[in-house]
Amino acid sequence: MAPSENFPESSPKRRRGVILSSKGWQRLQAAELLSSARNNEGNSYTLEQLSDRTGLSTKTLTKVRHRQRPVDQLTLVDYFKAFGLTLEPDDYISQEPDPEASIAILTNLLQTTLKGQLSLDSPFYIYRPPAEKFLIQEMMQPGALIRVRAPRQFGKTSLIARGLNSAQEQEFRTAVVSLQLADSGIFESLNQFLQWLCVMVSRSLGLPHNLEEYWNPMFGSSYSCSEYFESYLLAVSDRPLLLVLDEVNIVFNYPQIATDFFGMLRAWYEQSRHNAPLSELWQKLRLIIVYSTEVFLPLSIHQSPFNVGLLITLPPFTKEQVAELAVRYGLGDPEFYASKLIDFVAGNPYLTQLALFHLSQNHVTLDELLKTVTTPESIFESHLRQQLGYLEEHPPLKEAMQQVVLTPNGVELHPTVAFKLQGLGLVRFENKLTLPSCELYRVYFSNFLK
Template sequence: MIKIPSKRKRGVIISGQGWQRLQQAKRKMEMQGNAGESYTLEELSKITRLSSNTITKVQRRKFPVDKQTLESFFKSFNLTLIDSDYAEAIDAPPPVNRERIVLGGQIPLDSLLYVERPPVESLCYEAIVQPGALIRIKAPKQMGKTSLMARVLQQAREQNIRTVTLSFQLADTQVFLKLDRFLRWLCAIASSQLGLPKRISESWDNIFGSNYNATYYFENYLLREMDSDLVLALDEVDEVFHYPEITADFLGLLRAWHEKSRYGDGGSVLWQKLRIIIVHSTEVCVSLPVNQSPFNVGLSVELPEFTLEQVQDLSERHGLKWKVDEVERLMALVSGNPYLTQLALYHLSNEEITLDELLKTAIAEDGIYGSHLQQQLWRLRRYPELLADLQRVVLSPSPLEVEPIQALKLQSLGVVRVQNQRVSPRCELYARYFKLALAIT
């Protein structure tokens, strides 16, 4: 008979409180001795005298390390480890199969395949616990925005902050046609996720207008009923931008809610309980007065592509023993695009394809990127006005000028990069594919 190993305690994991203390101490040291720049993984390794893999384990907060390691980590930032800084970890029997990544969509919270991009995470973790905070996460599609948002929300929950998450992709088209219906929908979803009865009809008075009614609902019901703070996370906000008849009013409302926490009156204390996260890919094309836009206040975060060091580290987590030149060959094809990189490493680590084969068949219809490339082309065909500009970009031997709004739309779809007002293909994979696909179209 096979004996099933029992769970046993082994090692410790940094607690929410310990993580907060460590981040604050680390940030202080960065401000004092590193010109405010976040330490790289290599720099952290030198400071703590711990390996990169060990540091990654500590920062992931999902896999145990020995207590002495955590003490050493804290000591490197002039902290003494105390009991409330960590929790005992319990090991489960090892899984039969190694972790399989989610090919698209949010990377699970407990995944070792999530790549931190300093200082993005630490800035967000610090901001989300601040009264009345507003965080804006912006990046093209499939750059990891939702995965980052999920981790910021987890950080908030560990500080006993309630969370409400709304993805505007889940809303029916009819919801966006009128501001009143849209805000009723938002209030109803928030009530439902908080486990509170919906009291929208009794709180709504048409004399006052939709924005006032939604504000009244949050201030006099949701926020007042709660004995904790609240994060309102709004994902895929780009969906709202397609409806200019509600966009300006809604964005102005978010700015007003953020400002209400700063008035210094009796209501400010209540509104300081609310934190807002806005996640989007595109620039808003609706003209907003400076004092009514939520896009020039709070913390702005733009997710960068992976660096060579991050791709090297990620390849190791996939079980690949790559040299630098192999990392460089993959990056020459996909740059540091997170989704394209994860997809390649997944198939390579499963030994479904070699790196040489991947590079040769990259744009083939039956290649590992075939489905993704066809989806990108399908998305582009929804915007015929963009096709001609993209064709010019991929055929040009050097970056070229494109009408600003068109350039931003192409950038939000993730197929180009814009630098110094000039546009170039996002990566060699897209350049090769769209040269062929748009010539046939």
């Protein structure tokens, strides 16, 4: 059979415009696994073997399996048919212009995913290699500690969702605790905070909390919390436990508990590495720490969890990624839009998605988008007001941002203040100088922070 990639592009049946959905990818993987067990001595098929079996080129197979760039529907039909499957409508996500479907999908995107996590099968998720690969590979390692750092609304939650999905496929137990859910009073004492953490992890795992049995004030809060994990949460099952601690940067504002809390996390990591009776138990814990700003606490290098394990940083979108996203939104001349948006929002994932959504729905033209930044009609108004409101609540940050936007060549700020602004996504660094992270912020804050 000739490779499908050799079919003429002009054929109306060969239009490139679909990406495997999460369900379709799972069906295909299951069929491949079963076939390899029966016909390939249990060994995973190589791309060359898959090419021989499906009639698709290795290049096309790679594109299908990465689920990043659209292919034509007949390619998926051939791939599925080779493993005895019939391609169903929910096995793929269409990238072809379909006015009714586009309006429904994109409207739902604006109402939900633009405000948070992109679903696993969202066609608007852009992979930023090697982040996804490193995350999944590392969390499979015993006792792994992974740090995911990026400014607000840069896609950390969507990345973590993909890691959680992979962990669940490997039958890990998973627990996600966002520190943003904790009332400010929770952070008043280390004992209260660590008890809250234990209860939240227990609930996430569907377990009753047993604080009374494992918490002993005589031994201190950190010891009691570690005992709770060691003797209860980790011991109750032989399956690995993936624990995600989100918005950890909130603890940076409470130095009275931060040192002991982060020291405890570092101790857990070290416990999995010592050749001791309990090291195997602690190896079942895979810890992901998610935060938005650089660490500015005076932690000892031997007590900090921020200088061990694997650090994954999420960069802004590149021009090529913005162009790919413009294609997925159905915009013509994606290179043109990518060039303009890179100059204006500098690859900020949320701002890029927001702009492309409105452009694709003809809510605004590109010229209007660029010219209405400081007006109530701007599509960025809600986001910008939120950022301005945060600065108003924190006068030192407001004053620092004022210096940044009013100093064309950049200004040298105190590191703590600079990192906090970076965590908000408002600034970037060049050498020791701090500058606005994008033209949008420069224009807006220059006007409102005069």
